[in-house]
Amino acid sequence: MNARTLPRHELAGLRTEVVDSPNADLVGISGEVVDETTNTLLVAGDRVKQVPKAAATFRFTLDDTRVRVDGERLVARPARRTETTTPSKWR
Template sequence: MPTPETLPRHELIGLPVRVADATHDGYVGLGGRVVDETTRTLAVDGSGTGVRQVPKAAATFEFRLPGTGDDAPAHGARGADQFVTVAGERLVARPARRTEHRGDSIWR
């Protein structure tokens, strides 16, 4: 399960997302589910607005991680949703390569 610290290393497709900030005002507030990912873009399917390509490097994203809040019980039941803000620059990479790197090792 992704955590705020490890989210950039996990699969993003399927996660609910909202564009919190962007260099282009047309992207700010855009939300939905991530349906595809390329090296430089996230494809976001908003309800009724269709699929929009959002450049990763030009935006800050807010992902919703379901049931991972501090009040999540240890026995596996779902807790409150947690929102994680990630600068898009941290996500710019081929998805397969981005998920391979841990990011906290000095040896990679």
């Protein structure tokens, strides 16, 4: 996994922070992604918070690299997102 391919991978277990959103209450939510649905990320910091993907821009931390991802790119079932964004010999 690297900065370019991050949206194609499983996000659970990654550190993230909401850096931009039309909803000011979401900005600053940070922690570890503990679960992912089609439209939301569950982020565990001091509490587990449900963040709509489409309404936020996220910054993920990969080792020492920070990757900024528009939540619209993540809207899909996790398994479907990883299948449809990469060539697959199984389709």
